Amino acid sequence: MSVVGKDLQMRRQLVRGSATVLTAAGITALLGARGAALAQKRTGNAGQDVGVLNAAIALEHEGIAAYTIAAGSGLLQPAVVKIGVTFRGHHQRHRDELIKVVTALGGKPAAAKSDAEYATALNAAALKNQTDVLRLALKLERGAANAYLGLIPSLATADRHQLVARMAGDEAFHAAILGNALGDPIPTDGLMFGA
Amino acid sequence: MWRPHSCGAAVAGMVVALLLQAIPAAAQSPVRTPPSAAAAAAAGDATRGEQLYQSRCGACHSLDANRVGPRHRNVFGRRVAAVPDFHYSAALRKRTFTWDAATLDRWLENPGALVPGTTMGFRVSSAQDRADIIAYLRDHSAPSSP
Numbered sequence: 001m002s003v004v005g006k007d008l009q010m011r012r013q014l015v016r017g018s019a020t021v022l023t024a025a026g027i028t029a030l031l032g033a034r035g036a037a038l039a040q041k042r043t044g045n046a047g048q049d050v051g052v053l054n055a056a057i058a059l060e061h062e063g064i065a066a067y068t069i070a071a072g073s074g075l076l077q078p079a080v081v082k083i084g085v086t087f088r089g090h091h092q093r094h095r096d097e098l099i100k101v102v103t104a105l106g107g108k109p110a111a112a113k114s115d116a117e118y119a120t121a122l123n124a125a126a127l128k129n130q131t132d133v134l135r136l137a138l139k140l141e142r143g144a145a146n147a148y149l150g151l152i153p154s155l156a157t158a159d160r161h162q163l164v165a166r167m168a169g170d171e172a173f174h175a176a177i178l179g180n181a182l183g184d185p186i187p188t189d190g191l192m193f194g195a
Numbered sequence: 196m197w198r199p200h201s202c203g204a205a206v207a208g209m210v211v212a213l214l215l216q217a218i219p220a221a222a223q224s225p226v227r228t229p230p231s232a233a234a235a236a237a238a239g240d241a242t243r244g245e246q247l248y249q250s251r252c253g254a255c256h257s258l259d260a261n262r263v264g265p266r267h268r269n270v271f272g273r274r275v276a277a278v279p280d281f282h283y284s285a286a287l288r289k290r291t292f293t294w295d296a297a298t299l300d301r302w303l304e305n306p307g308a309l310v311p312g313t314t315m316g317f318r319v320s321s322a323q324d325r326a327d328i329i330a331y332l333r334d335h336s337a338p339s340s341p
Contacts, residue, residue: 048307051284052316058263059254121260143254147317150251154307154316 045156050107052154053098056164057110059144060095064088065118066140070133073124080130080181084137087174094167101160131182138178142193145171149194168193239323239330247328251319258335264315270294271336275310286312299329 067088071081099109119125127133148168152161172193248256255263265281275290275298276283287310292298298309303325306315319325 048312051286051312051314052307055255055263055314055316062262121257121262123260139249139253142250143252146251147254150318151316153318153320154305 046105046107048154049156049160050102050105052151053102053105053160054107054110056148056151056167057095057098057102059147060091060098061110061112062118062122063091063140063144064095065112065115066122066137067091068115069119069122069124070127070137073127073133075127075133076130080134083177087137087141090170090174094170097163097167101163134178134182138175138182138184141171141174141178144168145175145193239326239328239333241327241330241334244327244329244331244334247319247324248331251317251324252328255317267332267335269336270299271296271333284312284314286310296329296333299332300325303328 067084070076071084071088076084102109122136127136145168148164148171152164155161155164252267256265256267258268259266261278261281265278265283271294273294275292275294276287290310294302300322301309302315303319304322305318306313319328
C-alpha cells in the first residue's frame with residue numbers, strides 16, 4: 001500500500017474511531033497510559049506532521065520557482081535549461097506527493113507564492129551568469145537534502161520517514177550533478193549530508 | 196565547464212579524482228582531541244557555524260529574507276514570532292519567550308519539544324553543531340543582544 005493509501009486508511013480509522021467504543025479515552029481506560037501511548041504510536045502525530053510536511057511543501061514550491069526563474073533568465077545554455085527543467089519536474093513530483101499526504105491527514109496544503117516573491121527572497125537579481133545560477137541551485141539542493149534528513153526524526157510514522165528520505169536522495173542527486181558542473185571537488189569524507 | 200552529454204567521462208573523472216584525493220586526505224588528517232560537550236557548547240565557532248548555517252539551514256532560511264522560515268538577522272534578543280511580515284504557526288504565535296543561546300539550543304535540538312505544533316521539524320542533533328550555528332547567529336545580531 002502506498003504512503004497516501006496508508007494515511008487515508010489511518011484517517012478513516014480515526015474518523016470511525018469516534019463512533020466506536022475504542023476511542024482514545026476508551027483505550028486509556030482499558031489499558032492505561034501505556035495503551036494510549038501505543039495507540040498514539042500506531043496512528044502517528046498527524047497534526048504535528050501536517051505542519052512539518054507543509055513546511056516541506058513550501059520548500060518545494062520555492063525550488064520549483066527557482067528553476068522556473070532560472071530557465072527564463074537567459075543566463076543558461078540550452079542544455080542546462082533542459083536539465084533544470086527536468087530537476088523542476090522532480091520537485092513538482094515531491095510537491096504533489098507531499099500534498100497527497102497532507103490532504104490525507106486532513107490538512108490544508110501550503111500554497112505557493114508568486115514567482116516574483118520567490119525571486120526577491122532568493123535575490124535573483126544578483127545572478128549575473130550561469131555559474132551564479134548553478135551556485136544558487138547547488139546551495140538550495142544541498143540545503144534541501146539536509147533539510148529532509150534533519151526533519152525525519154520529527155515525523156511520526158515509518159511511511160513518512162521513507163517518503164522524505166526518498167526525496168532527500170533526489171536532492172542529493174541534484175546536488176551531485178550541480179557540484180560536478182561547477183567543478184567542485186568530491187567531498188573526502190562520507191556521511192556528507194544530514195547529521 | 197559542464198558538458199551534459201559527457202556523463203561517462205565525467206563519472207570516470209570523478210572516480211579518478213576520488214582515488215587521487217583519498218590517499219593524501221588520509222595521510223594528512225590531523226589528530227585532534229575533541230573538546231568536552233560543555234566547553235564546545237560554550238565556545239561555538241562562528242566560522243564553522245556559517246558553513247553549517249548555509250548547508251543545514253539555508254534551504255529554508257536566510258539572514259535578510261523571509262522564505263520558508265523567517266529571516267534571522269538580529270534573532271538574538273528578539274521575541275519569538277516577532278518578525279512582522281512573516282506568517283508564523285499558531286503554536287509559535289502563542290509563545291512569549293525571547294531567543295537567546297539557551298532557547299536557540301533547545302529549539303535546534305528539537306523544535307517540536309520546545310514548541311509543540313511548530314511547523315519546523317528540522318533538528319540538529321550535535322551539540323557542537325548547534326553551538327557553532329548559534330555563534331554565527333549571535334555574530335549577525337545587534338551587539339547588545341544577550
